[in-house]
Amino acid sequence: MATNRSHHHQRSVKLERAAVLLEKSDKTVSEICYMVGFSAPNYFAKSFKAKYNVAPSEYMAEKRKANKDKDL
Numbered sequence: 001m002a003t004n005r006s007h008h009h010q011r012s013v014k015l016e017r018a019a020v021l022l023e024k025s026d027k028t029v030s031e032i033c034y035m036v037g038f039s040a041p042n043y044f045a046k047s048f049k050a051k052y053n054v055a056p057s058e059y060m061a062e063k064r065k066a067n068k069d070k071d072l
Contacts (some may be wrong), residue, residue, distance in 0.1 A: 014038065015051050022056055023063035029056045 014036040019045075021032045029039050038044035048056045 011047060012051065014015075015048055018044070018056070019046065019052065019059065022060040023067065035039060 018032050018036045018038075019029060021035065023028070025032065027035065030044070033041045033044040036044075038047075045056055047061070048054075052059055054062075
């Protein structure tokens, strides 16, 4: 049971790091997936959507657009 919680916590931390990178870096979703420690982009996308209720590519587009609009 503790191992399962540890795994979920570790995945959550990876997804939080990914969210920051999706917003602030110029890397692709796949690059970020591997950077944060996921080995399968499909699993990363599924996990990200489960946590944030949006696909990583959509999250990235929305956040980067918002940041771009803020800079204008």
